[in-house]
Amino acid sequence: MFTLAQETADDWWEVEALFDLAFAPGRTALSSYRLREDVAPVAPLCRVARDENGTIGGAIRYWPVRVGDHDALLLGPVAVHPIAQGEGLGAALIRDTVARAEEQGFARVLLVGDAPYYARFGFQRLEGVEMPPPTNPDRVLGLELVPGAWAGVTGPVTRAA
Numbered sequence: 001m002f003t004l005a006q007e008t009a010d011d012w013w014e015v016e017a018l019f020d021l022a023f024a025p026g027r028t029a030l031s032s033y034r035l036r037e038d039v040a041p042v043a044p045l046c047r048v049a050r051d052e053n054g055t056i057g058g059a060i061r062y063w064p065v066r067v068g069d070h071d072a073l074l075l076g077p078v079a080v081h082p083i084a085q086g087e088g089l090g091a092a093l094i095r096d097t098v099a100r101a102e103e104q105g106f107a108r109v110l111l112v113g114d115a116p117y118y119a120r121f122g123f124q125r126l127e128g129v130e131m132p133p134p135t136n137p138d139r140v141l142g143l144e145l146v147p148g149a150w151a152g153v154t155g156p157v158t159r160a161a
């Protein structure tokens with residue numbers, strides 16, 4: 001049984017360790033990390049799942065980015081501890097935070113990930129949205145929190161000011 005809560009400053013290194021465990025080595029060399037450098041995450045959307053003993057089971061973070069002249073949320077990293085994978089925790093973290101983002105008035109979400117996993121949450125391939133290279137365009141996915149929010153939104157993805 002996991003409980004989700006907003007990530008605190010004390011959680012930061014434990015969440016980093018979880019991401020190190022869940023992802024291949026060198027994750028911070030990925031181009032998406034350049035979009036996060038020197039930019040604060042969107043705190044209310046950074047959530048940590050802990051079990052009844054306080055052990056971390058999963059975590060998700062979001063950053064603000066720009067796509068052309070528009071604001072967007074960059075979902076990720078998201079990870080679930082290897083021993084807790086496949087039990088719905090990843091889906092719970094994504095659904096919880098997407099609902100919060102919608103409530104808070106964000107219009108659109110972007111991520112780089114596996115379409116077969118994210119399609120179940122409504123993410124679709126984005127045409128004309130260019131992540132910093134090297135990024136496989138088939139992995140650039142978007143979700144509209146407001147109907148039509150991705151219509152006509154194209155261009156390079158850049159760091160939020």
Ligand SMILES: CC(C)(COP(=O)(O)OP(=O)(O)OC[C@H]1O[C@@H](n2cnc3c(N)ncnc32)[C@H](O)[C@@H]1OP(=O)(O)O)[C@@H](O)C(=O)NCCC(=O)NCCS
Nearest residue numbers: 022078079080085086087088089090091112113114116117
């Ligand atoms: C991806 C991840 C966050 C999913 O969390 P989870 O709690 O394991 O997933 P859920 O329990 O919500 O969903 C499980 C389902 O997703 C599928 N799935 C998981 N990862 C997948 C992937 N990369 N591509 C396609 N399907 C995937 C599983 O096969 C399973 O399918 P089923 O429902 O048909 O049985 C987790 O597996 C993880 O941390 N992976 C390593 C880090 C990572 O790749 N993060 C995402 C970067 S894009």
